[in-house]
Amino acid sequence: MVRFILKEASLLIAFIVLGGLLLLCFWVTHNVHENVLKEYKNSQISVVLKTGADEGFRELVEKNHNVIRYDYFSSAKNKERLGETYPELKNIIAPLEERFFPSSALVTVHDASKFLQLLDKSPELFQTQVLHQPPTKLSRFLNVMVVIFSMLWLLTLTLVLYFNLERITVREEPRWSLMKMLGAKPFMLFWPLWHGQALRITIASVCAMILAAAVSHQLRAFLVWDWTTLPLSVWIGFFFISLLVTSAISFTLFSVRYRRISIG
Amino acid sequence: MLCGVEKPSEGEIIFLGRRLREHSVGHLKHIGFIFQNPRGLPNETVFDNLTLPLIIDGISKADREKRVFHWLDLLGLRPRARSKYRELSGGEVQKTEFARALIRKPRLILADEPTAHLDAVQADLLLDILWDHYQDGATVFISTHHPPPFEHPLILRYHVANYGIKRLGSKPDLLPSSELNTTTSGQESETQEVT
Numbered sequence: 287m288v289r290f291i292l293k294e295a296s297l298l299i300a301f302i303v304l305g306g307l308l309l310l311c312f313w314v315t316h317n318v319h320e321n322v323l324k325e326y327k328n329s330q331i332s333v334v335l336k337t338g339a340d341e342g343f344r345e346l347v348e349k350n351h352n353v354i355r356y357d358y359f360s361s362a363k364n365k366e367r368l369g370e371t372y373p374e375l376k377n378i379i380a381p382l383e384e385r386f387f388p389s390s391a392l393v394t395v396h397d398a399s400k401f402l403q404l405l406d407k408s409p410e411l412f413q414t415q416v417l418h419q420p421p422t423k424l425s426r427f428l429n430v431m432v433v434i435f436s437m438l439w440l441l442t443l444t445l446v447l448y449f450n451l452e453r454i455t456v457r458e459e460p461r462w463s464l465m466k467m468l469g470a471k472p473f474m475l476f477w478p479l480w481h482g483q484a485l486r487i488t489i490a491s492v493c494a495m496i497l498a499a500a501v502s503h504q505l506r507a508f509l510v511w512d513w514t515t516l517p518l519s520v521w522i523g524f525f526f527i528s529l530l531v532t533s534a535i536s537f538t539l540f541s542v543r544y545r546r547i548s549i550g
Numbered sequence: 551m552l553c554g555v556e557k558p559s560e561g562e563i564i565f566l567g568r569r570l571r572e573h574s575v576g577h578l579k580h581i582g583f584i585f586q587n588p589r590g591l592p593n594e595t596v597f598d599n600l601t602l603p604l605i606i607d608g609i610s611k612a613d614r615e616k617r618v619f620h621w622l623d624l625l626g627l628r629p630r631a632r633s634k635y636r637e638l639s640g641g642e643v644q645k646t647e648f649a650r651a652l653i654r655k656p657r658l659i660l661a662d663e664p665t666a667h668l669d670a671v672q673a674d675l676l677l678d679i680l681w682d683h684y685q686d687g688a689t690v691f692i693s694t695h696h697p698p699p700f701e702h703p704l705i706l707r708y709h710v711a712n713y714g715i716k717r718l719g720s721k722p723d724l725l726p727s728s729e730l731n732t733t734t735s736g737q738e739s740e741t742q743e744v745t
Binding site for chain 1: 575577579581603
């Protein structure tokens with residue numbers, strides 16, 4: 287019995303930790319989507335313009351339906367931006383003439399390749415261009431991590447419920463056997479059992495949520511972006527999905543176990 | 551097989567007009583099992599043990615009490631109603647098992663040595679109750695090493711031994727097997743001794 291309880295306790299701790307990691311993974315994914323991927327929802331192209339090509343370039347992008355928006359930066363603006371980016375160089379940059387700073391534009395487009403083809407046809411307008419693509423690999427990695435943690439969390443939950451049921455079975459088998467002989471349906475016996483398991487998983491889920499909230503709070507201090515907390519719907523969703531999955535797994539495990547109980 | 555634990559190797563079992571499936575338990579409400587060895591819950595009272603079938607059937611509390619006390623009075627167990635099951639004597643346990651099996655008026659009664667731990671008077675009482683149930687339409691199977699010493703046209707007696715079954719001293723034309731509430735098609739199951 288002590289071995290059973292120790293096994294259950296360690297699995298429950300693993301369940302809490304994995305639940306916390308799953309939520310943290312959600313949190314990172316959510317923030318990466320909000321801060322990075324949202325910015326790259328559409329492809330962006332930085333274009334460094336040739337001297338005197340400003341008007342021609344403006345005309346080109348304003349007529350093109352592929353362009354969603356563009357931000358134009360004049361020579362003076364670029365000089366100012368460079369000084370702001372590198373304050374330690376501000377004194378060196380300040381006396382330089384504006385002609386050393388080409389004007390540029392950041393163009394947001396629906397289809398980057400089409401726009402690049404268009405630019406290639408007008409080489410007199412620009413010196414160079416840089417295509418900014420969304421970090422799809424990072425996004426894929428985070429999604430894979432969410433799936434992996436979800437699977438591990440589910441596996442741990444199943445093990446927690448399985449060992450809990452095994453322990454209860456040792457105690458309750460004579461009663462279940464008699465009830466089965468008397469024609470009791472599995473649900474009748476499952477219902478009182480479910481209360482205990484649901485309570486246990488509710489407490490563990492809340493602990494996982496507290497763990498995730500505490501760790502994310504600590505991590506926010508180290509991170510560069512303004513990381514937001516997870517939406518309330520994710521917390522509520524996690525809680526109710528935990529309960530729902532617990533009920534489904536518990537009932538399945540119990541039904542299988544109940545079938546194996548001998549009659550009388 | 552009647553419990554739905556095992557499938558017949560051939561044929562099918564039809565109970566109360568419904569085909570029995572493997573692992574089905576719903577029909578067990580209509581079967582009263584009396585085992586030679588007790589199956590009751592030792593840490594619960596006689597009263598609680600007797601209410602179990604009625605709780606499963608969703609009977610109201612007042613009705614449950616009425617029916618349980620009726621059986622306790624019938625079997626002389628009322629003073630033991632609040633005693634733990636484990637505290638009962640062999641005969642009392644046997645009578646409690648008997649009451650639990652019959653309290654919901656099952657359509658089929660399977661009794662394995664139902665009078666094994668009882669004196670002759672108590673055994674007669676239990677057999678009389680079984681007879682009443684039979685007359686109310688229940689089918690009663692009794693497996694016993696001490697069959698009643700009398701013959702009755704409505705009692706079919708079989709001797710089961712060495713994987714064989716033989717009908718004893720009966721009058722087959724009086725009660726065709728088709729009139730039994732339970733019909734079994736296919737291979738006969740191996741049992742001990744049936745009266």
